[in-house]
Amino acid sequence: MKRMRRKCKTLLLALFLLIAGVIIGEVNVSAAEKEITIDSISVKQDSFNGLWQLKFADANYTDAITKISVNDTDWEAYSFTPSMGGKYRIRDGAVEFAQKSYSQTAALKNGDVISITATGYKTLAFKVAIADGKLTISQDTKPGDNMKLYVRLVGSFESALVNQKGYDAISGASTNVTQNKNSDASVEVALVNADQEPTKDDWKLLSESDIRIKSKESSVIIVNHDDASKENDSGMAGVYSVHDGSLTLAGTPANAGTYDISVSITDEDGHTATSNSLPFRVFSGEETLKDQLVLSNCTKTADGKYMYDMEPWAIKNFTDASGDQRVTVPADVKAWYGSHTSGTYGELGYAVSEGTAQKQTLILPKGCNLTLVNMDILSSVKIIVGDGAKLTLRDSVIQGVVEVQNGGTFSMNYNDYGEGEFLNGASINGQLILQDGATLENAKIYSNTNNIANGSSARHNTEPVVVVNGNVSLKGKVFVRGDEAPTGTDAATGKSYTGQRGLKVNGTLTLEKDAVLAVFGGGKDATTSNGGTAVELNGGTITGEGKLICVGGDGHFGEGGNAVSGTGMISVANAYLEGGASVSKSSTPGKALGDNVKLAGTTNRNLIDGENVNDIDYDNDTYWRDILTVPNLSLYPVDANAPGETTEPEKPGETTEPEKPGETTEPEKPGETTEPEKPGETTEPEKPSSGGTDTNTGKDKQNKTKTTVKTQVKSKKNASVKTGDSSKPILWAVLMVVAIAGITRSLMLRKKN
The missing domain is CATH 2.160.20 (Pectate Lyase C-like)
Structure with missing residues (x-):
């Protein structure tokens, strides 16, 4: 009986354990079947740390994760910020992956399948898609994507000559780097759905896209255009720049011919594409312009x-x-x-x-x-x-x-x-x-x-930059500047070379209405000892309704250049003529007007001879120094001060004898005589007439006054030859005295009466 009772107890205990085991098993099965859906996963981007962050609605899920694999390859759990592929970090309820990899191990890429194993949860698997800087997930679990890669070359390659050195050369020094770049080609890519063609907006420079290239599986292809089976015998190799997406050529061209250049690339997602080709031509150097x-x-x-x-x-x-x-x-x-x-x-x-x-x-x-x-x-x-x-x-x-x-x-x-x-x-x-x-x-x-x-030879050129022969017209605005003086001594003068002359006129140069001609003799730098002449008249004439500006070059160790020299006539509407300065006190500054140059009386003028100066005042200098800009025309004022012509025009066939020093050209009235001016007497400078064509203030006004005095206080020879002015102040004074005496006598007689 006891034995039977013991057996019953044993059976009851076994039944109890069996029931308990079933219950416990059912609980465990229920826990293992807990499921995370992709709808409960949010994706965020930590741009500062360069991370993709996957956040789960189930707060307990990340604590239960035991393994993460990508495309069936286990990745390593990492305690620090992941900066490469093959690693992940769990932090604050999120799983973090590096956006980009700074090592050979690829980071997450478009089409990767992530599998996550967690205790008490079903295995979670999903596919990532990365495009335009965003990561999205889907339920698809087949690795890879339905995308197609396109690549193209845009731009051109300049032609080259056989044995040409440094076609695309980079030369460097401790302080700068220069590049002789004859290639203007760039690599562009597009990644679109396999059933679509790329649109204009899909194309991007490879260097600016999210596509990561496998360098060992990508290359630049150069083939002979006439025989693609030939080895590349151009002597050149393609060089791709990851910095700006450009494709350049390096090497020395070896053989004449035309070569087709293209690129083939493979990205980390396994997409492969080959571009169009651009021609690169190598010439022998014996070609003719006629052909x-x-x-x-x-x-x-x-x-x-x-x-x-x-x-x-x-x-x-x-x-x-x-x-x-x-x-x-x-x-x-x-x-x-x-x-x-x-x-x-x-x-x-x-x-x-x-x-x-x-x-x-x-x-x-x-x-x-x-x-x-x-x-x-x-x-x-x-x-x-x-x-x-x-x-x-x-x-x-x-x-x-x-x-x-x-x-x-x-x-x-x-x-x-x-x-x-x-x-x-x-x-x-x-x-x-x-x-x-x-x-x-x-x-x-x-x-x-x-x-x-x-x-390979240095020049010694002082000849004018521009030469006028015959009748030439000038329209709009023209600015001319001669170069600095060449090195050495001029055999013709026995002195240091002058700066280059700007313009030589052998005929007649006519400035059309509102035209401006500004000419500067060479002499802006200290390398020029003797300044160059701005304009040389070789029996020539500058005429017309425009404005003439002439500034002689500065002489930094010798003479200043003349504004206008030679023999000829200036009869423009307005003329600003300034001689070049001489920085040397023992040298002669340039003249505004050469001794044998006539200035028509109908020309408004501002004549400024050069000066001896210790230093050039660059802040207030009228010389055209910066060729990146045109001269500031407000620096060359001219008042409406033309004295008017006083000589009758010569009749055809008549000639006139040259004036003697001190003589004037205005004919005296019958019976009148003029006493010679006493030594030391001068005439008052005439005030500039109103209504000038140029306006200025401040310092420019002072310059105007100085200029007017210089124009009027010239010798009689200069006054007659250069301005046509023949005023006779002594004659007028005598007439005034006679008139006053007559009036006084009339008043006395009236009083007596």
Whole structure:
């Protein structure tokens, strides 16, 4: 009985344990089946620390996490801020991942599947999508995305010459780095749904996109255009910059030919794409301008005209050896580019010795309105601007000669669109020659002839930057400045060279109404001992209804330059003429007007001779120093003070004898005589007449007064020859005394009566 009772107890205990085990098991099963839905997960971005933060609605969930894997690879739990892939951190109820990786281990990327194991919870799996700086999640658990990668090259590669050094070269020093960049190509990418084509807004520079490239699986491809099976024999290699997304070329061009350049990239998501190709051409250097400058090598524009991108970038031969070295520009070519990068020049011609005549001629025919951009025209070249043609220079250098013939027009450093504006970058180191019938309009002309070598030789050039032959018209505003003096002694004078002259007039230069011509002789720097003359008249005339400004160059150890020298006539509406200063007390400053230059009586004038100064007052200087801006025309005031002409015009065939010193040109009335002025007597300066064309205040007013005194207190010779003024103050004084005596006698007789 006891045995039976013991068996029953054992069975009851076993049954109890079985029931308890079932109950406990049911509780545990219930706990394991607790589920986290993706709708209860919020994603935040910690931009400061560069983190993605996944926050869960169940506050207990993150404490139960035991493992996190990405694409079936376990990631490491980390105590610090994760800055790379392969790690995660749990903090404040959130799981944190690095947005970007600073190591070889990739951070979270678009299409990754995250799996999270937590005690008491079902395994959580979801896919991330990263686009436009945002992370989103979905229930999809298949790694990868439904996206397609596109890549393209935009821009161009400048052509090169065989054995050209430093095509895209970087040179560095301790304080600066410079780059000679002839490539203008960039890598752009787009990542879109596989069933879509990229739109304009989808394309971004690779360097500015979220796409991370596998460097070892990406490359720049260079193949021979004519035979793609050939090895790359160009001598060049592609270099991609992660900083600005540019693609440049390094190396020395080895073989002439055309090469196709493209890129192939693979990103960290496994997307692969290959770009379009851009051409890169290597020339032999023996090409001729006659063969290259044809419309088939130009780009037609919407207006029916053409643009010529010069290839190769350097052409030394105009024609073959049997040709006459004359090439005519097609009349429909409106723009000629040496390059599309300011400061990078195409070169035409070659250097010839200073003083050697140009051996190559480029002709602009009738109807050709050509703008040269980023070109260096070397000293072997003469450009002829023919009848009905126009040449404009922008960012270009003339080392040889530009000759503007009858009916031709020249302009430089000027944009005539809209209201018009002056530009910078073009210079004339050779010479501009304006022949009879030519027109010069809106130009900022300056020379660097003695500062920039002619080939490998330094120049010793004091010849004028601009020469006028015959009758030439000037329109708008024109500014001319000669270069500093060359180094050494001038064999012709036995003195240090002068600064370069600005303008020489052999004929007649006519300033149209409201036109301004401002000319400055070389002499702004201490390297110039003797200042250069601004304008030299070689029996020439400057006339018209415009304003003439001439300022001689400063002599820093010697003489100042004259404003106007030579022999000739100035008969413009207004003339501001200022001689250059001499910093040396023992030297002679420049004159406003040379001894043999006549100034018409109809010309309003402000004549200022140069001075001996210890230092140049740069703050109040009238010299044009900064070529990046045009001269400030308010610095050159002229009052309406023309004295008027006093000499009758000569009749055809008549000649007049030169005046003797002290004589005046006004004919005396019959019977009248004038007593010679007593030594030491001077005439009162006339006050400037009102209604002047220029206004000024303060210091400028003082300058005006000083100028007027200087103009009037000249010797009789200067007064008659230069101004036409022949006032006779003694004669008028005698007449006044006689008149007063007559009136007094009449009063006395009336009183007596």
